[in-house]
Amino acid sequence: MQIARVIGTVVSTVKNEALEGRKFLIVETLDADLKPKGKPTIALDAVGAGVGELVFWCRGKEASFPFKRDSTPTDCTIIGIIDSDSHVLNKG
Amino acid sequence: MIIARILGTVVSTQKDERLEGKKLLIVKPINLDGSDQSGYLVSVDTVGAGFHEKVIVVGGSSARLAEGNKDCPVDSAIIGVIDSFDFVK
Numbered sequence A: 001m002q003i004a005r006v007i008g009t010v011v012s013t014v015k016n017e018a019l020e021g022r023k024f025l026i027v028e029t030l031d032a033d034l035k036p037k038g039k040p041t042i043a044l045d046a047v048g049a050g051v052g053e054l055v056f057w058c059r060g061k062e063a064s065f066p067f068k069r070d071s072t073p074t075d076c077t078i079i080g081i082i083d084s085d086s087h088v089l090n091k092g
Numbered sequence B: 001m002i003i004a005r006i007l008g009t010v011v012s013t014q015k016d017e018r019l020e021g022k023k024l025l026i027v028k029p030i031n032l033d034g035s036d037q038s039g040y041l042v043s044v045d046t047v048g049a050g051f052h053e054k055v056i057v058v059g060g061s062s063a064r065l066a067e068g069n070k071d072c073p074v075d076s077a078i079i080g081v082i083d084s085f086d087f088v089k
Helices: B060-065
Strands: A002-011 A023-029 A041-045 A055-061 A075-081 B003-010 B023-029 B041-045 B054-059 B076-081 B086-087
Touching: A023 A055, A023 A075, A041 B003, B003 B041, B023 B054, B023 B076, B041 B054, B054 B060, B060 B076
Parallel strands: A041 A075, B041 B076
Antiparallel strands: A002 A023, A002 A055, A002 B086, A023 A041, A055 A075, B003 B023, B003 B054, B023 B041, B054 B076
């Protein structure tokens, strides 16, 4: 898992039916000092995250575990919202 | 998942039989401003994406979780057509 900032949303009505009612969010992965790294990607929201929030995601096949495991095609899911930026203690 | 646009199609008659009847599209990952990223993917279309549309592409073993891909040699699948997206940077 890694930390990311939610920077946007994606609307998709024609989609895999296991994704009905699920929210696609655009996330920007951060390094341990909360600096952006890499390119923004899309994550499925499992915890009600909103734009601007600090979150962490889970990638790979396990990303489908918060949902119907064998039929939810997601490779990146937001599984937690970090209380605030200051709730990331990085002793460096 | 990534945002991509449809670059083209691939027609293959001689292929793993589990790929029978699957539409193979070439997709190009794009940035949020619409500019192209490097690289491309051959991706199984599971939602009937059209040429001009932007799509959501899932990768890795999760691609097999898309409709009909259960035991297929597939590591990339189109799982959604994008109506719109917005972001703050």
